Amino acid sequence: xxxxxxxxxxxxxxxxxxxxxxxxxxxxxxxxxxxxxxxxxxxxxxxxxxxxxxxxxxxxxxxxxxxxxxxxxxxxxxxxxxxxxxxxxxxxxxxxxxxxxxxxxxxxxxxxxxxxxxxxxxxxxxxxxxxxxxxxxxxxxxxxxxxxxxxxxxxxxxxxxxxxxxxxxxxxxxxxxxxxxxxxxxxxxxxxxxxxxxxxxxxxxxxxxxxxxxxxxxxxxxxxxxxxxxxxxxxxxxxxxxxxxxxxxxxxxxxxxxxxxxxxxxxxxxxxxxxxxxxxxxxxxxxxxxxxxxxxxxxxxxxxxxxxxxxxxxxxxxxxxxxxxxxxxxxxxxxxxxxxxxx
Amino acid sequence: xxxxxxxxxxxxxxxxxxxxxxxxxxxxxxxxxxxxxxxxxxxxxxxxxxxxxxxxxxxxxxxxxxxxxxxxxxxxxxxxxxxxxxxxxxxxxxxxxxxxxxxxxxxxxxxxxxxxxxxxxxxxxxxxxxxxxxxxxxxxxxxxxxxxxxxxxxxxxxxxxxxxxxxxxxxxxxxxxxxxxxxxxxxxxxxxxxxxxxxxxxxxxxxxxxxxxxxxxxxxxxxxxxxxxxxxxxxxxxxxxxxxxxxxxxxxxxxxxxxxxxxxxxxxxxxxxxxxxxxxxxxxxxxxxxxxxxxxxxxxxxxxxxxxxxxxxxxxxxxxxxxxxxxxxxxxxxxxxxx
Numbered sequence: 001x002x003x004x005x006x007x008x009x010x011x012x013x014x015x016x017x018x019x020x021x022x023x024x025x026x027x028x029x030x031x032x033x034x035x036x037x038x039x040x041x042x043x044x045x046x047x048x049x050x051x052x053x054x055x056x057x058x059x060x061x062x063x064x065x066x067x068x069x070x071x072x073x074x075x076x077x078x079x080x081x082x083x084x085x086x087x088x089x090x091x092x093x094x095x096x097x098x099x100x101x102x103x104x105x106x107x108x109x110x111x112x113x114x115x116x117x118x119x120x121x122x123x124x125x126x127x128x129x130x131x132x133x134x135x136x137x138x139x140x141x142x143x144x145x146x147x148x149x150x151x152x153x154x155x156x157x158x159x160x161x162x163x164x165x166x167x168x169x170x171x172x173x174x175x176x177x178x179x180x181x182x183x184x185x186x187x188x189x190x191x192x193x194x195x196x197x198x199x200x201x202x203x204x205x206x207x208x209x210x211x212x213x214x215x216x217x218x219x220x221x222x223x224x225x226x227x228x229x230x231x232x233x234x235x236x237x238x239x240x241x242x243x244x245x246x247x248x249x250x251x252x253x254x255x256x257x258x259x260x261x262x263x264x265x266x267x268x269x270x271x272x273x274x275x276x277x278x279x280x281x282x283x284x285x286x287x288x289x290x291x292x293x294x295x296x297x298x299x300x301x302x303x304x305x306x307x308x309x310x311x312x313x314x315x316x317x318x319x320x321x322x323x324x325x326x327x328x329x330x331x332x333x334x335x336x337x338x339x340x341x342x343x
Numbered sequence: 344x345x346x347x348x349x350x351x352x353x354x355x356x357x358x359x360x361x362x363x364x365x366x367x368x369x370x371x372x373x374x375x376x377x378x379x380x381x382x383x384x385x386x387x388x389x390x391x392x393x394x395x396x397x398x399x400x401x402x403x404x405x406x407x408x409x410x411x412x413x414x415x416x417x418x419x420x421x422x423x424x425x426x427x428x429x430x431x432x433x434x435x436x437x438x439x440x441x442x443x444x445x446x447x448x449x450x451x452x453x454x455x456x457x458x459x460x461x462x463x464x465x466x467x468x469x470x471x472x473x474x475x476x477x478x479x480x481x482x483x484x485x486x487x488x489x490x491x492x493x494x495x496x497x498x499x500x501x502x503x504x505x506x507x508x509x510x511x512x513x514x515x516x517x518x519x520x521x522x523x524x525x526x527x528x529x530x531x532x533x534x535x536x537x538x539x540x541x542x543x544x545x546x547x548x549x550x551x552x553x554x555x556x557x558x559x560x561x562x563x564x565x566x567x568x569x570x571x572x573x574x575x576x577x578x579x580x581x582x583x584x585x586x587x588x589x590x591x592x593x594x595x596x597x598x599x600x601x602x603x604x605x606x607x608x609x610x611x612x613x614x615x616x617x618x619x620x621x622x623x624x625x626x627x628x629x630x631x632x633x634x635x636x637x638x639x640x641x642x643x644x645x646x647x648x649x650x651x652x653x654x655x656x657x658x659x660x661x662x663x664x665x666x667x668x669x670x671x672x673x674x675x676x677x678x679x680x681x682x
């Protein structure tokens with residue numbers, strides 16, 4: 001199957017702005033995409049919800065719609081803009097990085113980079129947010145008129161395709177998961193699968209985790225499949241902590257995750273010849289799955305992860321094939337779960 | 344002139360690979376001046392003026408830019424690289440790049456922030472720790488797209504933003520090239536030599552050869568220099584400021600400039616209402632260091648465009664500074680010619 005439609009969907013989703021805590025425009029786009037498959041709406045916190053189908057079991061498909069970014073804290077007397085991180089941005093990639101300030105207008109800016117001549121032998125030390133500013137090229141008066149504390153800031157970066165179906169973009173964490181769910185729905189389009197399916201594209205995973213908790217509460221599913229990204233193998237990173245791009249989705253195993261569901265995923269992946277790996281964690285998963293699993297009286301929850309390089313930077317990298325296989329794996333799970341006919 | 348700068352910044356040419364820049368400049372001056380390319384890769388241009396000068400004046404700007412060179416391909420298909428020219432470790436991680444003649448997209452990969460040990464969080468990774476990821480799963484696959492010895496560049500667009508600001512990849516020193524192109528395109532008071540030099544960023548080898556061949560009495564180096572007029576930096580450490588016109592050097596790490604030329608530049612600026620400012624820190628070096636030492640010596644001055652975040656993917660200048668610098672370069676060139 002051509003990966004072009006998936007790539008187009010993914011780049012479109014990643015092109016929308018949804019800094020954690022300010023997801024509206026990304027949510028609007030995701031809602032439009034979801035409404036191709038089911039009635040969709042936005043909840044009080046701007047998470048997107050949809051529901052379709054009927055059956056004895058109610059399965060929630062979840063991915064977070066927010067992305068890491070920054071929030072304006074001050075505009076100084078020379079017009080330089082101070083920010084705080086929203087989510088765990090990697091400070092090592094910020095000097096001279098390009099951003100967009102989502103103020104009264106969308107403004108281009110560049111993070112300041114202190115020239116080496118100014119360092120007292122500490123030029124190699126990572127600058128914290130008290131020494132990083134955004135240069136908008138605007139005089140102070142104009143900057144203060146257009147930019148205010150609380151405005152969100154996103155990386156401006158190019159979306160590129162690398163060799164062999166790998167793609168580069170900011171916000172692939174977790175629009176890759178959103179895209180995987182939408183592709184799964186495409187695969188199930190017109191198929192009698194025998195399940196009640198809810199979808200949640202949830203806010204604030206990168207910050208408070210509030211989106212997953214509240215959406216899981218509102219939806220009240222029997223089972224949930226949360227889709228997120230995980231660490232992709234790359235040079236200089238311990239292989240035991242990472243998973244190869246192209247190796248397929250990772251099936252999570254961790255205390256909050258339902259072991260029966262994980263086992264079922266493995267069985268299906270083997271039967272359907274879908275490449276997969278197992279991601280074992282000794283405690284929390286630090287994903288939406290943690291919040292969903294213990295919402296209401298508990299939801300059986302699985303975590304499916306897409307390997308990603310350079311997480312939380314402007315150059316996140318995922319493989320289209322892995323996203324496609326994540327969609328397939330979920331679709332096969334839903335088909336089998338529906339065929340089983342129990343809750 | 345801004346259009347010329349945009350075209351020039353759209354070209355790729357690390358030190359020693361200035362061909363595309365040189366070809367473009369030739370295409371722009373073909374019927375306007377005499378020119379030749381020398382063995383060092385310099386483009387030497389002679390433009391007839393209205394008068395024959397008393398002194399021979401050479402303007403110089405370098406065509407090359409900082410970037411990368413692929414040094415090794417790992418078995419897993421990652422590219423190890425070295426920097427060509429000085430690029431600070433703080434602007435390497437997590438950047439988009441383009442590799443080789445085919446401009447294959449890649450990124451400089453980073454270990455995810457979640458997996459860093461505390462000491463790794465404190466320092467920018469050095470270049471020998473880093474790699475370019477073009478998505479190749481193996482050495483063989485990478486070898487189909489790129490090769491050891493390929494140049495690589497920051498993948499960074501030309502952007503006009505803010506209040507007359509411009510951001511681009513190779514502004515250092517395509518800005519100087521754009522100024523000279525603009526001067527060659529118009530009328531000049533005196534016969535003038537222009538050297539579009541090669542390999543400034545790796546030691547000004549090109550400029551040395553150019554000065555040797557042209558034999559100027561006076562030379563004006565048109566450059567871009569670091570401007571640290573950013574939040575938290577005060578006094579002389581700012582070096583120069585965007586919007587203040589050309590930064591004029593009295594001394595840098597390669598050259599001690601003749602005091603009378605430095606003074607004359609400010610005098611001409613004042614008399615003609617042209618903006619100019621001193622470069623307030625003894626830092627950096629440029630082609631002037633090679634030019635003043637050539638043959639029996641050349642009297643040289645450097646005019647620099649103040650440039651924030653120089654040698655990064657996001658060099659930022661103020662467009663009005665371009666025009667002010669050109670005005671001063673013209674005034675000085677004529678002054679030196681008739682001395």
